[in-house]
Amino acid sequence: MTMVSPSIASAARDVAAALVPHRTDIGEGVWNHIVATRPNLTSRAHTPLKLANAACHATNAALLQALANSASLEDIMPSTEVILATRALVQNGFSEDEVMSGYRVGTAYWCENWANAVEEYCPDPQLSVKVASYGTSFALGWLERVIGQVVADYRDEAERMSREGSVARAAYVRRILEDTDDGLDVGAASKDLRYDLTGRHVAFVLGRHPDSRDDAPLDPLARTLAMRLTASAPPLIVRVDLDTTLCWVPTAEVRAARIPHAPVLIGQGRPAHGLDGFRRSHREASEAVRVARLARRPAGTVTRFDDAELIALCSNDAAFCEDFVRDKLGPLTEDTDETRCLRTTLQTYFASNCNFRATAVRLGVHHNTVRYRLERIGGLLGRPPEQNRLQLELALHLADGIGLFTGVGTTASVNG
The missing domain is CATH 1.10.490 (Globin-like)
Known part of the structure; x- marks a missing residue:
């Protein structure tokens, strides 16, 4: 004044x-x-x-x-x-x-x-x-x-x-996920969470992308994702920490949804029913987002467990998984134009049930070109690829899934 x-x-x-x-x-x-x-x-x-x-x-x-x-x-x-x-x-x-x-x-x-x-x-x-x-x-x-x-x-x-409410809510949900002795009062828990644990659910796990510099809460992104899937009932959204948010959407059908450019990786479980389904869908979503991190997928993608199940099963020990891939593919793991072409040919050959002409049609090349490439692959591996088809096909699939090659594997996303 x-x-x-x-x-x-x-x-x-x-x-x-x-x-x-x-x-x-x-x-x-x-x-x-x-x-x-x-x-x-x-x-x-x-x-x-x-x-x-x-x-x-x-x-x-x-x-x-x-x-x-x-x-x-x-x-x-x-x-x-x-x-x-x-x-x-x-x-x-x-x-x-x-x-x-x-x-x-x-x-x-x-x-x-x-x-x-x-x-x-x-x-x-x-x-x-x-x-x-x-x-x-x-x-x-x-x-x-x-x-x-x-x-x-x-x-x-x-x-x-x-913050304290989020911590308490997260701890409560964690107990529900981990307490499998069937002693839980599902009705009381549903009332406490304001979410029907007896219904149908699709679980999501949102994890901040490793390259993100944004530290804003992920809850709004989870809410946006849920609203794009269904408006019939509110989702259950639980902030675990600054970088992780859990979400359950009360629906049996998953429409196309995506959050492009969002600073997250999103794992999606399969639709499931009841308390067991609540837990199972969450486990699947957690595995899906783990695979997404392992594969270094771009921010904003939704990785479905359906598309990552085999990779999730085989990649709990990431180092062992990578050793398996390198052992089975040998020189084919090198990052050159030739090896990329040979890997694509081998994947297409297996997908075509080892038929030269069907492979050639898919690749748009002459069938003799396919024969030449497969001979080259056999020479690099020291044996014809048909001899170890299961191991080779699994190794190629895992290599894509864990992003071992610079051309990161297909992103199992729900495109919107």
């Missing part, structure tokens, strides 16, 4: 000193005005309203004492009552807008009372206008200072509650 003349400061001290003995009535008047302009407050929990009332009285007393002592705004900090009231309001579901609106309404009413008091205790008409303006500016300056602190306290408390 700008400097004021001694006469204005003196008159303001006199008005404030006259009001100090009536601070309880003034504080109650401010509170009643807030309640009158916000009638829905009376239907809310009693404890936070009691604390808010105490904060209203404490604020009024602090303003009057500051004016009575010619204190500066820097000397007034949010009281303990204000901090406790803010936290209690958050804990009982009051929105940030509701809390801030209450402060503004109360301050405006306090300024109106100040102007009336100046008229009564400062009879000099030339001075009274300036004193009224000074007290109003002081209160509004206090409001501007305190609002910043209140907003910070509100958001800190809201974040703490969200």
Whole structure:
């Protein structure tokens, strides 16, 4: 605030000193005005309203004492009552807008009372206008200072509650996933989670992409994915940590869905029913996203367990899996134009049931070219490829699935 003349400061001290003995009535008047302009407050929990009332009285007393002592705004900090009231309001579901609106309404009413008091205790008409303006500016300056602190306290408390609530919810779901002794009260758990564990589900696991620099929560992405699949009932979304979110969508059919450019890898389980299905679909989604990471798939893809089942089965020990691929394919694992061509030919040959002409048609080349390439493959491997078809076909499939080659394997995604 700008400097004021001694006469204005003196008159303001006199008005404030006259009001100090009536601070309880003034504080109650401010509170009643807030309640009158916000009638829905009376239907809310009693404890936070009691604390808010105490904060209203404490604020009024602090303003009057500051004016009575010619204190500066820097000397007034949010009281303990204000901090406790803010936290209690958050804990009982009051929105940030509701809390801030209450402060503004109360301050405006306090300024109106100040102007009336100046008229009564400062009879000099030339001075009274300036004193009224000074007290109003002081209160509004206090409001501007305190609002910043209140907003910070509100958001800190809201974040703490969200974090603790997420941790508790994640721990509860984790117990459901791990407790397979059938001692779970499914009805009570469904009620607690607000999600029907007895219905049909498709599980998803969202994991932040390793290359992502974004640390925003993944919950909104899970909600977007769920809404694209079904709008019949709300999903169950559980934040495990900053980089992992679990999601169950109550549906038996999965329509095409994708979140392009999102900084996540998404694993999708198969549709399943009941509590066992809730657990099984989640296990499948977890394996699918593990395969997606192993294969270094691009952000935003949805990897289905149906398309990753064999890779998931064989790749729990990634190093052993890679050793198997290199042992079976030998020189074919090299990253050259020739070996890439030979691998494609061999995969197509196996897919064509080892028929030269069918392979040639699929590749768009002459069947003698296929024969030549297969002879070349046999020479590199030291034996005809038909002798170890199962191992070779599995090795080629795994190499694609774990992204062993620079041309990363097919992305099993639900394209939208």
